[in-house]
Each structure stands twice: as C-alpha cells, then as structure tokens.
Amino acid sequence: MQLKTQGIILKQRNIGENDRIVTILTSDFGIIEATARGVKSTRSSLSAACQILSYSDICLYKGKGNYIVNSAETINSFYSLRLDIQKIALAGYFCELTTYLSPTIDNANDYIKLLLNSLYLLQENKKSEDILKSIFELRALSIAGFMPDLVCCNECGEFEKELMYFLPLDGLIVCEDCFGNSGYNRDTTIKFKLFSPVLSALRHIIFSPPDKIFSFKLTGDSLAQLCFITENYTLLHTEGKFNSLEMYKSLKL
Ligand SMILES: [Zn+2]
Numbered sequence: 310m311q312l313k314t315q316g317i318i319l320k321q322r323n324i325g326e327n328d329r330i331v332t333i334l335t336s337d338f339g340i341i342e343a344t345a346r347g348v349k350s351t352r353s354s355l356s357a358a359c360q361i362l363s364y365s366d367i368c369l370y371k372g373k374g375n376y377i378v379n380s381a382e383t384i385n386s387f388y389s390l391r392l393d394i395q396k397i398a399l400a401g402y403f404c405e406l407t408t409y410l411s412p413t414i415d416n417a418n419d420y421i422k423l424l425l426n427s428l429y430l431l432q433e434n435k436k437s438e439d440i441l442k443s444i445f446e447l448r449a450l451s452i453a454g455f456m457p458d459l460v461c462c463n464e465c466g467e468f469e470k471e472l473m474y475f476l477p478l479d480g481l482i483v484c485e486d487c488f489g490n491s492g493y494n495r496d497t498t499i500k501f502k503l504f505s506p507v508l509s510a511l512r513h514i515i516f517s518p519p520d521k522i523f524s525f526k527l528t529g530d531s532l533a534q535l536c537f538i539t540e541n542y543t544l545l546h547t548e549g550k551f552n553s554l555e556m557y558k559s560l561k562l
Pocket residue numbers: 462463464465466467483484485486487488
C-alpha cells in the first residue's frame with residue numbers, strides 16, 4: 310500500500326552497506342520507523358530528505374509490519390543550522406526528547422509545529438538557545454500529558470504571591486504561606502523557588518496557543534531559573550538520560 314505524508318526525520322541508524330532505518334515523526338501516522346534503501350549512496354535521491362532534521366514530503370510503502378521509503382523530497386533541510394555544532398546538538402536534543410515522548414497520531418501535528426518553529430527560530434537566531442530549550446522542554450512534556458498545574462496555589466487558590474514553590478514531581482505550585490503548613494513540607498520534597506516573572510513565563514509556555522508560545526522575553530537570573538526548572542522537570546519525568554543533552558551542555562561550557 311502506497312502512503313503519502315509529511316514528516317521530520319528524528320533519528321537514523323545504519324543497516325548494511327547503504328541502507329538506514331529512519332525514525333520519522335509524520336503528520337498522518339504519528340511516529341514511525343521506515344527503511345530508506347540505498348540512502349548512503351551520494352547518488353541517492355533520498356539522502357537529503359532522509360537525514361536527521363529534514364522536513365520532507367515522503368512517499369511510503371507499507372509492507373508486513375514495516376514501512377519502506379519509496380521517495381522523498383525535502384521541504385526544509387535546516388541547512389544553516391547544520392553549520393553550527395552547538396545548535397545542531399540542541400536540535401538533536403529536541404529530536405531525542407520528541408522520540409522519547411513518542412507522539413501519537415492524535416498529537417503528532419502539535420509536535421511537528423513545535424519542532425518546526427523551534428528549529429526555524431534556532432537557525433535564524435530569532436531567540437536565545439536558552440529560551441528555545443526551555444519552551445521546547447515544557448511544551449513538549451505538556452503535549453505528552455505532563456502539563457503541570459500552574460493556575461494557582463494548590464492549597465489556598467492564590468493566583469500569585471511574591472514567592473511560590475513549584476513541586477515538580479507533583480506538578481503543582483504552592484505559595485510560601487501555605488507551604489510551611491502543608492503536607493508537602495518534608496525533607497524529601499523536591500521544590501524549586503518560583504518568583505513572579507518565571508511563573509508568568511511558565512504559564513505562558515503551557516497556556517498560549519501554538520503560534521504565541523515564543524512571544525515573551527526573559528533575561529538574567531529569571532531566565533537562568535526558567536532553564537533550571539524546565540530541564541529538571543524534564544529529567545524528573547523521563548528516564549533522565551539524553552545523550553544529546555549531555556553533548557549540548559558539554560559544547561556550551
Ligand atoms: Zn497558598
């Protein structure tokens with residue numbers, strides 16, 4: 310059966326001399342693995358369209374339990390992004406995290422939109438790497454079902470106090486006044502201090518419509534705190550080990 314779709318290549322692994330298995334986030338079938346035959350040959354028409362990060366029109370053949378890439382045409386290869394090793398490492402982390410979160414048919418397009426926008430802004434230097442990384446992490450986790458409840462203090466319902474605590478494992482916030490008297494105040498509780506600008510940024514990331522999530526500014530200590538929170542939130546709710554994240558952080562030092 311012949312199938313047409315569009316997708317982003319998230320991962321590739323070599324098999325044999327010339328072939329690769331590619332993991333593709335497709336708009337029609339969610340995340341799939343497909344064999345790209347002869348793709349390592351310089352003459353292959355598939356090689357550009359089937360490399361990591363490429364967003365492509367893809368024609369697939371569905372055989373018994375596996376897909377084969379029949380033809381593919383690049384829509385956007387993010388060529389300039391590939392020239393910067395630090396950016397490519399961050400883009401690799403976006404792909405690895407997306408693969409881990411395993412998009413379904415129902416939410417594949419939300420991930421595609423998030424990935425394409427993040428890669429574009431990264432390539433064009435429209436936003437800092439720190440802010441793009443934070444937005445990607447929290448939004449991707451939210452799409453996957455790990456959206457924290459940041460509406461108000463979980464105890465008293467206060468929308469905003471000067472200092473609140475974010476409890477990443479419970480995925481909720483508690484104000485400073487309530488925290489001391491609540492059952493959450495234990496030695497083992499993981500908590501992050503949350504000042505007003507960072508809480509606003511976190512709310513913006515999870516509650517904004519897809520085309521508005523990148524439209525906020527944060528700098529200095531507040532941005533550093535946002536980065537710390539979203540990375541740790543991600544690591545606490547996943548298996549906490551992404552080779553591409555380690556690579557990115559080693560390049561950034
Ligand atoms: Zn409270």
